[in-house]
Amino acid sequence: MKSQHAIISNILENHDLCEYCAGRIFSKLVGKPTSKTLGKNYLKKFSKNTNHICYICKNIFEGLDYLLTNIHEKSHDVDFKTFNLGLSLKPSILERDDYLKSKFKIKGIESIKFAISIELAKKISQLTKSKRIMNNPDVFIEVNFKDDSCTLRTKPLFVYGRYNKKIRKLPQKQVSCKYCNGIGCHNCNFTGIENIETIEGKISTLLIKKFDAKQVKINWIGGEDQSSLVLGNGRPFFTKILNPKKRNRILRKTSDLDGIYLSELRKLSVQPKGSIPFKSRVTVTINTEKTISLIQLKKLDILENLEIHYSSKDKKKFSKRIYKIGYKKIGKNSFTLDLFADGGIPIKSFIQHSDFSPNVSELLGNQCECKKFDFKNIIV
Structure with a gap:
């Protein structure tokens, strides 16, 4: 089995690495946490010139400050205390990283994408005085290294x-x-x-x-x-x-x-999920085809505490309850109807149409027209 020294020497003889990638690749071999300083020390130890272009990342870490300026320009007027970060890298960078680790049988080290994300997140935190979190951040920053662009999406x-x-x-x-x-x-x-x-x-x-x-x-x-x-x-x-x-x-x-x-x-903090049940107090003004009497209006008393049934346009069936009613004759062919009922009843259809069971026109034996209806109160 080759010694750690021999493997590091072999890697550096065949590939130029930046301080970041060297620190990441060598960390597992020497049993130390990955860091730029670790890479710098080993490049110096093996007399490697740091001015060369890194085989893996093509010196992508040196361009982070440019992207940081772009991020700051787009986020300086945004209120946020927390953020998360997403990256898009050129496939060739990922492929070179995988190739080098496979060639020298190095396992269990962080990926180049993870390393860039960690370094960029540190810079963003320092610049914006914010904290990176994984779940539900105030802002999500998507950085595209393919064209050096970034987009921000804030939490609703x-x-x-x-x-x-x-x-x-x-x-x-x-x-x-x-x-x-x-x-x-x-x-x-x-x-x-x-x-x-x-x-x-x-x-x-x-x-x-x-x-x-x-x-x-x-x-x-x-x-x-x-x-x-x-x-x-x-x-x-x-x-x-x-x-x-x-x-x-x-x-x-x-x-x-x-x-x-x-x-x-x-x-x-969050929006309620699903439908919210409610009740409504409604006053409906109704015209009738034939003259209407107070005695005839008393037929509507049957609606009190009654469940009505109807189907929507997409054939879904619904049931709603009317809890209380009141009525007042205001003309030979008109009256008002006060309802306290489950919310969501299509009022005009309930007054006029036969696809409701029961409905006002049917109960009175007199075709009704809903002229207007106003909501007096809505109770959740």
């Missing part, structure tokens, strides 16, 4: 709030950008949406400006018609804010967005 922010809708003719949801289908592109200024004249657009614009973000995704707790009002304590919603630069900015609890009032705004 989650915000909870409620909105009151004080004006009619304002849709809840935004139409996705027709060019990118909601992904975000130059045509939509990377918001993923067509315009901002919706509740979604108003909330998104507020949060994008507040946290200097690219895009906002909203998880609605129910929905309403564009002509409906949302009163009481408002409709709850959760937002996922993508690529925020200013995650540490203070978020006020309330905001008035010209017809939309936001309340209970606060940051969350």
Whole structure:
């Protein structure tokens, strides 16, 4: 078996190595931790010139400061205390590293990719006063050594709030950008949406400006018609804010967005998973085809504490419960209906369509039309 001295001598006779790669390759042979200093000492011991190009990495470590400048330019205005790092190397570097270790039967040492990652992470930590962590960092830095580029992706922010809708003719949801289908592109200024004249657009614009973000995704707790009002304590919603630069900015609890009032705004550490059950108090204004009497309206009493069944457009079956009802005749062919029920009931369909069992038109024997409906309260 060759001595450690002979193996190191053989390696250096056949291949020029930089101080970093020499320290990494020789660490296992001499039983010491890998380091630049270890490599420097052995190169000096064997009288090797350090000005040559490294066989393995092609002196990639000397170019880390250039990449560090690039990383700093892209991260100097980003709030982060933790980061993680991903690297893309030219396959030839990995191949040369594997070849040398295989040729001299050296096992159990860190890869060239791992070594570069460790060295670059140290420099980033020192420059940005941040800490590298593996799980859920504030920012993930992807460095591509193939073209000396880097990209940053920040951890999403989650915000909870409620909105009151004080004006009619304002849709809840935004139409996705027709060019990118909601992904975000130059045509939509990377918001993923067509315009901002919706509740979604108003909330998104507020949060994008507040946290200097690219895009906002909203998880609605129910929905309403564009002509409906949302009163009481408002409709709850959760937002996922993508690529925020200013995650540490203070978020006020309330905001008035010209017809939309936001309340209970606060940051969350995580966003709830799955659907969230809720109940709604709704007042519906209804017109009837034939005249309606108070005696006929009493037929609706059967709805109290009753379970109704319906199918969605994609044939999924749902069951919802109505807990309490009230009604008031306001004209020969009109009345109001107050409901306290499970959230998610399609109100217009429940009033007008026969695919609900039971439905208001069917119970009254009188074709009904839903003129408007307003949400008085939403309870989670």
